[in-house]
Amino acid sequence: MDRYLKALVCATLLLIFCGARAQALPAAVNTDPARAAVTLPEPANPALPSLILIGDSTVRNGHDDGQGKGAAGQWGWGRPLADYFDPDRINVVNRAVGGLSSRTYLTSGHWQRTLALVKRGDVVVMQFGHNDASPVNDDGRARGTLRGTGEETATIDNLLTGQRETVHTYGWYLRRFIADIRARGATPVICSPVPFKRWDADGKVRRAGADYGGWAAQVARQEKVGFIDLNDLAAGRYDTMGRAAVIALFPQVQPEETVHTNLAGARLNAEIVVAGLRAQGVPPLVAALNEKGRAIAPADDARPVVEANRIGRPADPALPTLFVVGDSTVKSGATNGMVGWGERIAPYFDTAKVNVVNHAIGGRSSRTFYTEGRWNDVLEQMKPGDAVLIQFGHNDGGRIGDPAMKRRASGPGTGPETVDDPRPDGSVERVHTFGWYMARYVADAKAKGATVVLLSPVPHRDRWLSERDFAEFAEWDRRVAAAGGALFGDLTLAVTEGYREVGAATVDGFFADARTHTNDAGARFNAATVVAVLRTLPGDPFRSWLKGR
Structure with missing residues (x-):
């Protein structure tokens, strides 16, 4: 009997230990985006054209609700973007997922599910880059892409998924999205990633022209697709506003936050995207702008312009x-x-x-x-x-x-x-x-x-x-x-x-x-x-x- 009780106690302690360890390490499971339970919106009216967004948390943050902090929380620009369009003329469908890179948006299956919603006449806007600089292989996120726009590859045994994987360059993944979108009869548009809340030695907001912003522009030129230089345009706005005003566009409850804006910052970025979309002159988008959207000037060339x-x-x-x-x-x-x-x-x-x-x-x-x-x-x-x-x-x-x-x-x-x-x-x-x-x-x-x-x-x-x-x-x-x-x-x-x-x-x-x-x-x-x-x-x-x- 004593031997039986001892065995029972040991088994019980082992179960308690394993359960506690499982509770202590949930991230090891949930960081694989293929296993994440993410509910994304679909077109409200499939008979209408759709403006579909794909990207990371700077486009759609978390559950797209400010984490319960209202306007002071973290917001992606995809949420306020819908405010500039007439829902009776176009669906604005924000399919971005926080924490993903151009690579993991594809490998997780999110792109396949989104692509199934894309039809002829739609417009798909992509913005990636913030997470593409992460490690290519680790047991945390394994989401990095190879630098540049070339055809280089690296074959890895993915420490997170346990699968063998061929990893490509940032530009390769953008080209994959473009090819898939065009095959559906839709129009692709590339956005460079929003800038960080960081300044250089001259007091100017740091640009990404030497890496992801520049690479996004290069792919757009090569593939002859529309391009919105959100990184440079937003940084230019920040420089004009001054440091104190820029800081106010980021969550005040998180002063260390340098990537994710609050709702005011998301609205500013959304206005820049609308200006860029107007400049593309894509008929479904121009026709679907509401009065607020039409009040935003198209992004312009170097000619003198009044907003x-x-x-x-x-x-x-x-x-x-x-x-x-x-x-x-x-x-x-x-x-x-x-x-x-x-x-x-x-x-x-x-x-x-x-x-x-x-x-x-x-x-x-x-x-x-x-x-x-x-x-x-x-x-x-x-x-x-x-x-x-x-x-x-x-x-x-x-x-x-x-x-x-x-x-x-x-x-x-x-x-x-x-x-x-x-x-x-x-x-x-x-x-x-x-x-x-x-x-x-x-x-x-x-x-x-x-x-x-x-x-x-x-x-x-x-x-x-x-x-x-x-x-x-x-x-x-x-x-x-x-x-x-x-x-x-x-x-x-x-x-x-x-x-x-x-x-x-x-x-x-x-x-x-x-x-x-x-x-x-x-x-x-x-x-x-x-x-x-x-x-x-x-x-x-x-x-x-x-x-x-």
């Missing part, structure tokens, strides 16, 4: 509105001393009788102002009795398909001819003539009951003296206006004649750069010329709005 969320709406909705549409010669926002004439035209109008709203933005052509959805933003504000001044041409020239033209060149002329322009995401954009886009603006605005004036472009600093600048664009504008029932003003010629009156020495003082953008004095001169042109239009349509009449 779209700074563009006002009519101050008094009961009054008629004069809208101004164009490029950076119309609105530059004083960037590097550059000012467009549209920024100096309002004082000529009686604000008790009309609103003046300038929707022009730098770097845009007749084509891109239309394809980026900016014209729809104008139309949504337009009503009967309004008017719109439209000036494009500076960015419409060049060869369609030439990367140097940044996909903004339109076709020459006013005819129905088209040219197919392959986009980096693998889709094809059908590009029309300059006149086709201008005619579309005329028809849309007139359907709203508005008066339309097409203005030929202001002349270059280095061409007005020797030749007739923008002669073809002026002729195309004239033809479109005549055919569509709009008004035409030869602003190129009017400004040229004004320049000749004041002389070359004075005109040189009107410019902020070598040939295109005026300074404040030049903008005021051109604005006065625009008003003079308006006063000569048939029927004098602006008579009641202009001061001094």
Whole structure:
């Protein structure tokens, strides 16, 4: 009996010990993402296109609830991203999983389950990198990838899973996702990883251009897919805000946290992603933006740009509105001393009788102002009795398909001819003539009951003296206006004649750069010329709005 009791006691102690040890080491089991019980959302309406996100905890953190700490907790940018889209037009499906790398998102099976939801017309945004720098093989996470974008491999006996595995480079996994997405008829977009809350010796936020940010960009270029440099764009915002403001974007209850933002930081990153997605010009996304999303300016090139969320709406909705549409010669926002004439035209109008709203933005052509959805933003504000001044041409020239033209060149002329322009995401954009886009603006605005004036472009600093600048664009504008029932003003010629009156020495003082953008004095001169042109239009349509009449 004593021997039996001793054996029973020993067995009981062994069970207690094993149970306690099992409770003490749960991480050894749960760190294998293939075994993790993760519930991820699916498209709410499978009939709609979907914007699907894959990535790590900086995209979707934990259970996507701030760990019960509300806005002060850790949040990924994928959660607030949905706030910029209309759920009746698109599903925003955040399938990112915390703790994963590009490698383990694939090997865990999460990618296969996500890919099953991807259909033709969807957009898949991927952001990995933070966890790819981890060890390639250990018994904790075993999630690291080989550095770079090449075809190098390493065969390991995975200490976590117990399986033999061939590990590839970071770039290889991104290319695998891209190939799978394209095979489903969907559009892939790469984001570089969000920056850390860390500063360099010069006080600037550290960038990842030398590793994961740069490698993400390299894959995007190689595969010709859309790319959002979230790392550099967010770091630039951080630098502008200052260190104290950046710290406030991270959980205050965790001052040591350098990777995961709070909800405010997630919202800032989401805005940058929306700006990048708008710049991609993918039709399902542009069409599905809600009012909040349309207020975010597309990520831009180096041209002078005024953010779209700074563009006002009519101050008094009961009054008629004069809208101004164009490029950076119309609105530059004083960037590097550059000012467009549209920024100096309002004082000529009686604000008790009309609103003046300038929707022009730098770097845009007749084509891109239309394809980026900016014209729809104008139309949504337009009503009967309004008017719109439209000036494009500076960015419409060049060869369609030439990367140097940044996909903004339109076709020459006013005819129905088209040219197919392959986009980096693998889709094809059908590009029309300059006149086709201008005619579309005329028809849309007139359907709203508005008066339309097409203005030929202001002349270059280095061409007005020797030749007739923008002669073809002026002729195309004239033809479109005549055919569509709009008004035409030869602003190129009017400004040229004004320049000749004041002389070359004075005109040189009107410019902020070598040939295109005026300074404040030049903008005021051109604005006065625009008003003079308006006063000569048939029927004098602006008579009641202009001061001094």
